[in-house]
Amino acid sequence: MRLALYQPDIPQNVGAAIRAAACFGAGMDVIEPCGFPLDSREVRRVAMDYGTEAAAPRAHSGWTAFLESVGTGRLVLLTTKADETIWDFDFRPDDIILMGRESAGAPDEVHDRADARLKIPLAPGARSLNVTVAAAVALAEARRQVGWSDAG
Template identity: 85%
Template structure:
């Protein structure tokens, strides 16, 4: 299982996602460009010493990332998802993909995704924080696949 972040905007979210990926035993991918250097102080401060457990693999762009996906399914978390993470059957080799904090994922990412899922939240809320949503999805995927 892997967690992939598409062109993240906020270094602290990347640090928190690294920590979540490490805690759930998932690999980590970052699809550049980012709005900051991946080795920035802000990323390291939030990731703490968890970076060794889920050191992100940087990809030079969307096409570079796709070259390394292999046969894994791309599961896009999006507020526009047609199903919830509770209605989906995860597999151990899935890649959970998160869009940008500011604008989500572009249409080409939506089109390539094997599934577009959402996390049910209260009607008054717009969305969860990116790292929080990633952790919720990783926890559900791991629960379903019998890990831990």
């Protein structure tokens, strides 16, 4: 299982995503360009040692380069525009949970390439979760479904 961030805008969110991926035993991908260097102080501060040990992110120079690395894993896009929820989806161990940009979400070409588009149900009137919070919720649900636990 992997977590992928599409052209992230906020370095602290990348650092938090690295920690979430590490804590849920997932790999991490960052699809560039980013609005900051991946080795920035802000990323390192939030990621702590997780960014160099358990979940060092793989950087991809763009969407095409990322797609070349996907292999057989399904691209599961989290989006507020989806009809299906993460609770109703059957995750697989090789899924790639893909998050759009904080400022703009994912463009049409990303939506078109996704094997599944999912949302996290929210309270009435709530618009969206922080991208890293949403990623962690989805990773937790995916791990719960595939039977992974902290015991291995």
